Amino acid sequence: MATPLGEKIRDLRKAKGYTLDRLAELSDSSKSYIWELENKNPPRPSAEKIGKIAAVLGVTADYLIDPTDAIKxxxxxxxxxxxxxxxxxxxxxxxxxxxxxxxxxxx
Amino acid sequence: MATPLGEKIRDLRKAKGYTLDRLAELSDSSKSYIWELENKNPPRPSAEKIGKIAAVLGVTADYLIDPTDAIKxxxxxxxxxxxxxxxxxxxxxxxxxxxxxxxxxxx
DNA sequence: CAAAAAGTATCGCTACTCCGAACAAATATG
DNA sequence: CATATTTGTTCGGAGTAGCGATACTTTTTG
Known part of the structure; x- marks a missing residue:
């Protein structure tokens, strides 16, 4: 049920010890939307949102966008x-x- | 009237010698939409589109997304x-x- | 345990994405 | 020149991103 993007975001969020609410406020989003990105498919976020989320999570937007599970x-x-x-x-x-x-x- | 994103896309497109139509088909978009990204204010494309366009133009998505000129x-x-x-x-x-x-x- | 916090889920709404197709301008070709 | 072709511009509309509200369940904490 989870998409590559959703798993990446959740893993990174957990690794940083953020709650949905916390990540939401850091990335100018809403709790409900972050949850949707993590759990609902298919997510189709804007470049702006992904950019902010990537910055907060300390990764590149390209990493989040890339649909392959790129084990680097x-x-x-x-x-x-x-x-x-x-x-x-x-x-x-x-x-x-x-x-x-x-x-x-x-x- | 042009935004940073628009200018970046146009400059890269021209540098590659692509027409709007050509870039559109390479990035699974429409001619009219590429034009809007280049010219209209303020564009808010999806992460997916930006990812494809960035790949075609040979740059990172982060470069296109970043509104400041921090990334060269x-x-x-x-x-x-x-x-x-x-x-x-x-x-x-x-x-x-x-x-x-x-x-x-x-x- | 009880309360607070975190996560799960849905709904209604507004604004915007993205397209097709028609139109205009520019440029190639004869 | 004329006109065919290629390129760029504009517009209407279907569908959806993303929010706040709300309500429920699960987990944490004291």
């Missing part, structure tokens, strides 16, 4: 790659990005 | 790229990494 495992190789990538000049970065777009086409 | 496009682009990279299969990631090594030689 820290990979040292990936992180090293990203650090290196970030130091490249803009045009090189652009090239790499396009490379990924192309390679990403075939599923 | 370049950072948002890099983060969106990294997120995409991490979801690739190992052999593709390997290819990208080697690509970066090659391009990093010069300069």
């Amino acid at each position: 495992v820290e990979d040292a190789t990936d992180n090293a790659f990203f650090r290196k990538y970030r130091e490249m000049d803009p045009t090189t970065k652009e090239k790499i990005r396009r490379m990924l777009d192309v390679l990403g086409d075939d599923e | 496009v370049e950072d948002a682009t890099d983060n969106a790229f990294f997120r995409k990279y991490r979801e690739m299969d190992p052999t593709t990631k390997e290819k990208i990494r080697r690509m970066l090594d090659v391009l990093g030689d010069d300069e």
Whole structure:
């Protein structure tokens, strides 16, 4: 009955020790609405709400929005790659990005 | 008349050379709605729409949502790229990494 | 235990999302 | 030029986000 979004919000909320009411007031929402996000499907919140909730819960909006259950495992190789990538000049970065777009086409 | 969100979307759309129609179809929206997001005051899109639009434009949803200019496009682009990279299969990631090594030689 | 707090659930309402389709402006093509 | 095509703009309306009110159940706390 719960959606990925709902579970993420509840887990994060619990982890921070917030009640529905508390999270609601921190994110300019109502208790009833937070509850609906956690329990009712399908939730279709506004970007603004998700942005505020994400900020309060200390995660990115992208994480909440992503419908997959993205188990994020820290990979040292990936992180090293990203650090290196970030130091490249803009045009090189652009090239790499396009490379990924192309390679990403075939599923 | 234009909001921060609207300007961001338009700038990114133009930079990619997309028409309203093209961006609309890539992000499962309508032409008229994309236009409203870019031009009308104040837009309050759903998280889902923003997520799709952000993905198509190669930035994070957080960048589009953030009303202040705290997040730089370049950072948002890099983060969106990294997120995409991490979801690739190992052999593709390997290819990208080697690509970066090659391009990093010069300069 | 009793009271307070937290969670569950529904309803009515207003304002807004998002679309299709028609219209206008711009640009391509002959 | 004319006009075909592509792009951008506008509008009406169906459906829904998100709130406050209310009421009930479960959990916490003293």
